[in-house]
Amino acid sequence: MSFIPEQSNVSILSKNEKKAKELISKLGLKALPGISRVTFRKKDNQIIAIDNPEVYRTAGGNYVVFGEPKVDNFTQKLAAAQQQAQASGIVPAGEDKSPEAIQADMQAAAEAPAGEASKAEEAEDLDAGDIPAEDIDLVVEQANVSKGQAIKALKEHKGDIVNAIMSLSK
Numbered sequence: 406m407s408f409i410p411e412q413s414n415v416s417i418l419s420k421n422e423k424k425a426k427e428l429i430s431k432l433g434l435k436a437l438p439g440i441s442r443v444t445f446r447k448k449d450n451q452i453i454a455i456d457n458p459e460v461y462r463t464a465g466g467n468y469v470v471f472g473e474p475k476v477d478n479f480t481q482k483l484a485a486a487q488q489q490a491q492a493s494g495i496v497p498a499g500e501d502k503s504p505e506a507i508q509a510d511m512q513a514a515a516e517a518p519a520g521e522a523s524k525a526e527e528a529e530d531l532d533a534g535d536i537p538a539e540d541i542d543l544v545v546e547q548a549n550v551s552k553g554q555a556i557k558a559l560k561e562h563k564g565d566i567v568n569a570i571m572s573l574s575k
Contacts, residue, residue, distance in 0.1 A: 422471065433464075435461065437461065437462055440460045444477065454476075455472035456475070458471060536560070540559060541559065544558060544570055548573035
């Protein structure tokens with residue numbers, strides 16, 4: 406028997422799984438690439454998950470899924486996420502905070518965007534020059550940025566819309 410390196414991505418199929426795949430290929434089912442996870446929920450709210458499955462679709466709209474099923478314990482994941490949130494200082498929605506703590510959080514939130522708004526206003530003051538307003542609007546919409554950032558990117562790329570959007574999307 407040959408040696409398989411540890412980092413290799415090899416899947417060993419059982420005889421029954423090989424036979425099933427051969428039969429499916431004879432039925433003319435179409436493989437659906439790009440599916441990373443399939444989950445099934447049973448009546449008792451138990452979740453069965455298959456990571457990196459092979460999924461095939463029949464002409465009638467039914468699906469055939471190959472992969473290793475695992476019981477997904479959602480309550481354990483939720484408890485772990487809550488512990489991590491508490492450790493990082495984020496308070497879950499169900500817990501009460503004192504009015505002073507809420508006021509302090511609101512004050513901190515009000516001060517943070519103020520600095521960002523002044524930067525945005527500085528960028529808004531840029532002169533569009535000979536760049537059409539339609540191009541600016543398109544970059545703003547596609548890259549989800551302010552007008553000033555769009556104008557700056559268009560100037561950097563000499564009016565090239567595609568390169569401006571790509572640079573802002575990074």
